[in-house]
């Protein structure tokens with residue numbers, strides 16, 4: 001597996017997350033030997049998700065907002 005950031009070599013590793021509030025203390029993931037990037041299965045899931053479409057609806061511009069505030 002190649003690192004997403006630097007294309008370096010990643011190795012499997014076990015990590016301890018003391019701030020995890022799900023009750024799980026350890027997790028297995030990947031660590032880059034070059035830059036130290038850590039990737040766990042949750043990060044990979046988020047990277048695979050397609051980002052949401054940007055908002056294309058009607059928005060209020062600044063002039064309209066100033067008129068509303070002045071009224």
Ligand SMILES: [Zn+2]
Pocket residue numbers: 003004005006007008032033034035036037
């Ligand atoms: Zn890296």
